[in-house]
Amino acid sequence: xxxxxxxxxxxxxxxxxxxxxxxxxxxxxxxxxxxxxxxxxxxxxxxxxxxxxxxxxxxxxxxxxxxxxxxxxxxxxxxxxxxxxxxxxxxxxxxxxxxxxxxxxxxxxxxxxxxxxxxxxxxxxxxxxxxxxxxxxxxxxxxxxxxxxxxxxxxxxxxxxxxxxxxxxxxxxxxxxxxxxxxxxxxxxxxxxxxxxxxxxxxxxxxxxxxxxxxxxxxxxxxxxxxxxxxxxxxxxxxxxxxxxxxxxxxxxxxxxxxxxxxxxxxxxxxxxxxxxxxxxxxxxxxxxxxxxxxxxxxxxxxxxxxxxxxxxxxxxxxxxxxxxxxxxxxxxxxxxxxxxxxxxxxxxxxxxxxxxxxxxxxxxxxxxxxxxxxxxxxxxxxxxxxxxxxxxxxxxxxxxxxxxxxxxx
Numbered sequence: 001x002x003x004x005x006x007x008x009x010x011x012x013x014x015x016x017x018x019x020x021x022x023x024x025x026x027x028x029x030x031x032x033x034x035x036x037x038x039x040x041x042x043x044x045x046x047x048x049x050x051x052x053x054x055x056x057x058x059x060x061x062x063x064x065x066x067x068x069x070x071x072x073x074x075x076x077x078x079x080x081x082x083x084x085x086x087x088x089x090x091x092x093x094x095x096x097x098x099x100x101x102x103x104x105x106x107x108x109x110x111x112x113x114x115x116x117x118x119x120x121x122x123x124x125x126x127x128x129x130x131x132x133x134x135x136x137x138x139x140x141x142x143x144x145x146x147x148x149x150x151x152x153x154x155x156x157x158x159x160x161x162x163x164x165x166x167x168x169x170x171x172x173x174x175x176x177x178x179x180x181x182x183x184x185x186x187x188x189x190x191x192x193x194x195x196x197x198x199x200x201x202x203x204x205x206x207x208x209x210x211x212x213x214x215x216x217x218x219x220x221x222x223x224x225x226x227x228x229x230x231x232x233x234x235x236x237x238x239x240x241x242x243x244x245x246x247x248x249x250x251x252x253x254x255x256x257x258x259x260x261x262x263x264x265x266x267x268x269x270x271x272x273x274x275x276x277x278x279x280x281x282x283x284x285x286x287x288x289x290x291x292x293x294x295x296x297x298x299x300x301x302x303x304x305x306x307x308x309x310x311x312x313x314x315x316x317x318x319x320x321x322x323x324x325x326x327x328x329x330x331x332x333x334x335x336x337x338x339x340x341x342x343x344x345x346x347x348x349x350x351x352x353x354x355x356x357x358x359x360x361x362x363x364x365x366x367x368x369x370x371x372x373x374x375x376x377x378x379x380x381x382x383x384x385x386x387x388x389x390x391x392x393x394x395x396x397x398x399x400x401x402x403x404x405x406x407x408x409x410x
Contacts, residue, residue, distance in 0.1 A: 054079055054135035055125050061139035068144060068230065070115050073107060076127040080105030082134070083126050090119040097121070117228045117236060118145040149238040150174035150231050152186070154222060158243045162374030164215070164250045165291045167393040168208040168222055175203040177232040179408035182206070185237065187223040194218070199406035201390040211400045213376070216267070218247040251375045255350055257285055257382035260341050262350070264367065271370070274363045275341025277333060278382060279348040286348070286387035289378045289396040290323040292371060298358060301329070303347065311347060318358030319368035323377055324392035330377055332364030350379070
């Protein structure tokens with residue numbers, strides 16, 4: 001019913017526009033006393049000119065499935081345009097299309113050259129011909145409806161408050177081949193201003209970061225203008241929206257895998273040194289800088305989900321913070337209470353002393369309550385290599401020069 005009512009409203013509006021143009025014509029095309037033509041025009045006798053002879057509209061009236069790259073243009077080749085009104089109907093909404101008439105009055109073009117896809121355009125124009133006779137024209141056309149669309153999933157969430165190590169990450173639902181076009185359609189800005197650069201990881205992921213960690217209090221805005229951008233042959237973007245987040249206080253924690261400790265620093269000041277257990281020989285924890293991606297009061301950890309066999313399946317791991325896509329967590333450990341501070345016994349995670357069910361009074365509970373998504377956890381002196389830059393939000397392990405080299409636009 002809403003769609004029917006919407007069409008009825010649009011039809012009524014179009015009829016009103018036609019009647020308005022007809023009224024303008026009637027006012028200008030009345031017969032003179034001697035019957036020689038329109039009053040006040042001085043034009044030749046005879047019928048008023050055909051609207052399509054005075055006003056040319058591209059695409060043609062009634063055109064369907066106008067392809068991407070089609071051009072919208074209104075012309076009065078032998079006269080002057082007086083007014084042009086264009087309305088775009090898309091997603092059950094009508095929007096005026098801004099445009100301008102050229103100084104010579106012969107052409108009108110939209111300010112935005114690219115036509116929207118899956119839309120209906122309505123054009124109403126009034127012009128005078130070379131003899132001063134007025135004509136009005138009403139046309140419509142529709143644009144191509146893509147069979148495939150893609151969207152970008154944004155990290156972090158809208159309106160969130162995050163740690164200073166947060167990296168803006170977009171994961172696309174379809175592989176992107178025209179990375180430059182998609183990159184140009186994404187704008188990441190900060191207040192206070194700082195240089196922010198993109199880096200592609202494969203065909204489906206685009207990350208953004210500044211050279212150094214964000215300053216506390218920074219407000220970051222992510223604008224996605226992906227609507228109708230062709231990311232791959234025949235695959236067009238769907239989103240036209242904005243996300244924003246705020247950077248909170250600065251907290252960086254440094255895990256010394258060999259020393260079995262973690263130093264927690266807030267705004268550069270040491271808050272605490274916490275005993276930890278890291279990865280055992282053969283399953284050592286990654287070195288390098290990792291970023292808290294997700295936080296769970298309690299979660300299940302099953303070794304089969306991260307490429308191991310059946311070494312463990314713990315249904316109630318407390319105070320768990322995800323650090324990599326491959327399954328590295330920093331979490332509470334109640335099943336090996338003597339390990340933190342003394343030995344590395346995990347399968348790659350960083351464990352803090354905790355109790356079954358979790359408690360805010362344990363080291364794990366204390367740390368969890370003082371952490372944010374976007375906080376940095378850096379591991380040193382482990383017997384493994386450095387975490388890959390695309391494993392979680394590991395982009396801080398690349399130099400600024402390496403990072404900038406991963407953009408698609410010069």
